[in-house]
Amino acid sequence: MKVNRFQVNVILGIANGIISALQTLWFIPYIKSFLGNEAYGYVSVINGLVNTLMIISVSVGVMSTRFIVVNLEQGNKKKASHYYSTEFFSLLIIGLLISILGIILSFNLRKVMNISSGYYNDVQILFLMTLFSFLIQLISAPFSASFYVKNSLFITYLIFICDYLSRIMMTIFLFSNGEKVIWSSALATDLVYLGMILIYYIYTRKNLPELILSKSLFKIKYLWDVMRSGLWVGISYAGNVMLSSLTTYFSNIFCGVIITGIYSAIMQLNIIENTVLSVLISSILPKMFKLYSNDDNQSLYNYVIDSMILTTLFIGLISSGIVVYGSDFMSLWMGKEFVKYRLLIVLTVIYLPFTLPSQVINQVFTVKNKVAIPAIATLLFGMLNVFLIIIFTKWLNLGIYGIAISAVIVQVLRDNIFYPLYLKNIINRVKWKLSIPFLIGVVYMALGISICFLVKKVIVPNTILSFSLSVIVSGILLFLLALTLYRKKEHLGG
Known part of the structure; x- marks a missing residue:
């Protein structure tokens, strides 16, 4: 081939x-x-x-x-x-x-x-x-x-x-x-x-x-x-910095040096998914530019849906594994003290299969040069993130968990509500079909987490060897599940 x-x-x-x-x-x-x-x-x-x-x-x-x-x-x-x-x-x-x-x-x-x-x-x-x-x-x-x-x-x-x-x-x-x-x-x-x-x-x-x-x-x-x-891209980037890059900075200021080191290590699991996202986004952009340059909006819209589904499945595969195996991995990798941060690990990745695919939509705004309103919105969401971090860490005393919870709330509001609504505003072809990637993400995460839990029960990851075997078996099953759902997407109109 x-x-x-x-x-x-x-x-x-x-x-x-x-x-x-x-x-x-x-x-x-x-x-x-x-x-x-x-x-x-x-x-x-x-x-x-x-x-x-x-x-x-x-x-x-x-x-x-x-x-x-x-x-x-x-x-x-x-x-x-x-x-x-x-x-x-x-x-x-x-x-x-x-x-x-x-x-x-x-x-x-x-x-x-x-x-x-x-x-x-x-x-x-x-x-x-x-x-x-x-x-x-x-x-x-x-x-x-x-x-x-x-x-x-x-x-x-x-x-x-x-x-x-x-x-x-x-x-x-x-x-x-x-x-x-x-x-x-x-x-x-x-x-x-x-x-x-x-x-x-x-x-x-x-x-x-x-x-x-x-x-x-x-x-x-x-x-x-x-x-x-x-100018609008810069404003949007400023908002994204407040949503992501500055979280470790706020951790340093509000939670202290030691917890920032721990949080930074845990966030590496999140970074894996963002790296995969960056690869997929970069790889789909050349065709996006071609479709836009040829004024083929219908094909561009279909390509966006297909790319979002592909992204959802890639991110979902990784997230499912991290939700189930994350604390085991961190314990083997960094030490037993990471067991008590199981909830923090889950909070940093559980929402990503439902939010990161919307970055495909964000690329449409750049390709079509419709960046002003998304930029203003992203800046406002970034400011909301800072505000929520202060409330959760200083007023409610949630510490590092407040930073993680704030990220979940703000990114869901932006990626799952605002982005689709604005896409509908600039492409009148947007219909129920846009919900397919998110529905597939929900189904995949539910099945993926269940599969990983079952495999973990059978192959208990209490040593490096058994952990590796358990993860490999889970990974193979998750990949086959992703392949099945991707092929079935046509039956859903994808």
Whole structure:
């Protein structure tokens, strides 16, 4: 059977996610064994802080890529080059401004987060290294359009795989030579990303020679086009930061350093699903752009439904396993103290199969350049998340559980209510068919959790070997169930 580009992208994307997860599974206990529980918490908090600096850059990068790809698909090569050059030089300027802001912030980290005195210098270095890798990603954004046009996202996944492997090797090298530091993986990422931007540039020059990079093609008019839409993307990203990335920051502020390290470790289970989501979303975007460029709204709508179902089943497979095996896994991986956080583990993943698939709908807003209202809504939902976190943690004294509960409430409101309603507003074809992915998700989770519980009763995961066997058997059965439901979707109108 011939494997198409979509399948290659998904396969290597999933491989990238698996290697990322394995790297994390190795990295956290390795860091913990040398530096203690709180050390990895600093890594998560710094990543959250740096993500907040991406708001402006994302507003330019995402929409510029959209304009470049759509114009190339429609044959407007000169216009695409204008957007390409305008984006690149704009991001250079933004990168310089963010660098200045980041350096100033690095000398004032104690004003924005809790840091033990023994870690302050290391956290400063970690912040600057993480900022540097972000800046490289920022400048390479214009070249990423070529991967969507050529549907070759697998190249980026290969680079990320190299990044994850290099983090392991760099950490082992530094630790074995007496440098027990929390910034080892950040240093490895910086080195890999330097190579990445070179590969991106060469690939674009070779595969899209019609895209010209020149200062003379920089036009305020095109920057204004991007900024008008990009402003809303930036606002939306700000809301998403308040919904996700800043949770570890609020944990650090409201719950303390130790619990933040524990929460960060548990959230790695959540990150697995978000990684899978990112792979699927990236892989479906090239076809979305083509369908939109060809003005084929009916096919675009059908493709959205099909993609949501596929996403629901992928995420549901992982969530079912985590709900049943999560605490067992954390106990084997990080220690017996994680048994008492069983409820927290469940709260961080149980809702994801019903909310994450709506990110497919969110991509339709970007593709159709209908981003203003979703952006405002996401910002409001992000503010609601912060408000609920304060109520649950400070007023109701729910601690870290308050942060998890707030995420569930807010993301259900946004992803399951607002997104579908707004999609109906911009595509009048939206009918009951849009509910199919959510219904399949409910059925799959109920059956999937039941299957895992039954397998766990038969193969009790009390050792690493029996745990692995129990998970493998459950995984095979869950995959067969997902395959069955995906094939049956036609009978439901999917």
